[in-house]
Amino acid sequence: MINRYGKSYLPVMKYKKGFLEENDILLKENDRVSKIYSLQPKRTQCKICGEKISSLCKKFIHHDIKYFICGKCGHVNGEFLETNDFSEEVYSESDYGLAYREAGKEEYNARVRDIYIPKAEFLFDCLKQGNDEDISALKFLDVGAGSGYFVNALNFLGGGVIAKGIEVSRSQVDYGNAMSENKIITQCDQGNIENIIVESDADVISFIGVLEHIINLHNVLQSINRNPNIRYIYFSVPLMSYSVVFEAMEEDVYNRLLGGSGAHTHLFSDDSIKYLCDMYDWSIVGQWKFGTDMADMLRMVMVKLGQKGQEELSLLFEENFKKIMDELQLVIDKNGLPSEIHVVAEKRR
Ligand SMILES: [Zn+2]
Numbered sequence: 522m523i524n525r526y527g528k529s530y531l532p533v534m535k536y537k538k539g540f541l542e543e544n545d546i547l548l549k550e551n552d553r554v555s556k557i558y559s560l561q562p563k564r565t566q567c568k569i570c571g572e573k574i575s576s577l578c579k580k581f582i583h584h585d586i587k588y589f590i591c592g593k594c595g596h597v598n599g600e601f602l603e604t605n606d607f608s609e610e611v612y613s614e615s616d617y618g619l620a621y622r623e624a625g626k627e628e629y630n631a632r633v634r635d636i637y638i639p640k641a642e643f644l645f646d647c648l649k650q651g652n653d654e655d656i657s658a659l660k661f662l663d664v665g666a667g668s669g670y671f672v673n674a675l676n677f678l679g680g681g682v683i684a685k686g687i688e689v690s691r692s693q694v695d696y697g698n699a700m701s702e703n704k705i706i707t708q709c710d711q712g713n714i715e716n717i718i719v720e721s722d723a724d725v726i727s728f729i730g731v732l733e734h735i736i737n738l739h740n741v742l743q744s745i746n747r748n749p750n751i752r753y754i755y756f757s758v759p760l761m762s763y764s765v766v767f768e769a770m771e772e773d774v775y776n777r778l779l780g781g782s783g784a785h786t787h788l789f790s791d792d793s794i795k796y797l798c799d800m801y802d803w804s805i806v807g808q809w810k811f812g813t814d815m816a817d818m819l820r821m822v823m824v825k826l827g828q829k830g831q832e833e834l835s836l837l838f839e840e841n842f843k844k845i846m847d848e849l850q851l852v853i854d855k856n857g858l859p860s861e862i863h864v865v866a867e868k869r870r
Pocket of ligand 1: 567571
């Protein structure tokens with residue numbers, strides 16, 4: 522099994538500047554999403570293992586929402602259910618893709634190179650190390666492909682069109698296809714995703730930052746097991762992490778990881794990922810942990826100092842902290858609670 526830790530934050534820092542500069546705008550959007558979420562019915566069972574959520578669970582409050590830590594699988598469950606109404610209201614009004622869209626082809630390709638090529642490399646490493654797979658002979662389907670960054674990374678590294686994607690958002694599909702050599706992404710409706718997965722001829726299916734947004738998660742995962750063509754599953758999910766703890770400290774600093782405009786209403790843990798994989802009879806062939814806890818902390822300190830008119834001190838801190846940020850994060854990735862994990866799993870039979 523491949524265990525990988527850490528990834529330098531500096532090359533991607535320029536893509537995340539908005540989190541600092543637009544703190545107040547993002548917070549306002551968070552309030553809107555939070556209000557919709559708190560109107561949903563209460564959650565009674567753990568999203569992953571189905572264990573009853575009770576007052577006996579460990580719990581915490583984060584930006585006015587209560588979260589329960591499942592006593593059986595360690596999954597962090599928000600107090601309320603995600604519903605179709607919730608996701609419709611959240612995604613239709615906020616242009617979720619906007620933050621990720623870039624102006625021109627050069628910027629698009631830079632994002633593929635800096636953010637998505639390393640993910641494709643990790644996936645290929647896992648496929649080669651385990652069963653010595655011939656990458657060019659495999660087909661890939663990326664679910665929730667957004668603007669197709671990851672699909673393009675797979676095709677670039679794979680040396681041909683080996684990957685395709687499906688995406689709900691029409692505007693992201695149009696933008697992604699306009700930026701790509703081929704029509705690599707197809708628009709699909711939410712209700713059709715399970716059928717597409719069941720009928721896919723792909724060997725490898727991927728969900729980059731997607732599983733946590735799926736309302737009927739178990740139906741979608743079951744559809745993977747109903748398709749014998751699919752042998753590998755690659756997913757990245759947000760984790761219960763130090764970033765979440767930092768976010769809980771200050772209500773007036775944008776919470777990127779839990780709640781809010783990211784619409785994360787639940788978070789994974791090492792144990793809930795393991796539980797999920799066992800439940801579907803998948804074995805984990807590779808894991809890569811690289812959080813942004815230190816980058817989030819840097820941003821939070823800078824926002825708070827900015828609010829106090831301490832811009833010079835804020836810049837001094839940034840300049841110095843950036844030099845040690847990757848090293849500190851690596852300690853967290855290896856031994857602590859980082860904010861993100863990438864997992865490659867293989868069906869056992
Ligand atoms: Zn559970």
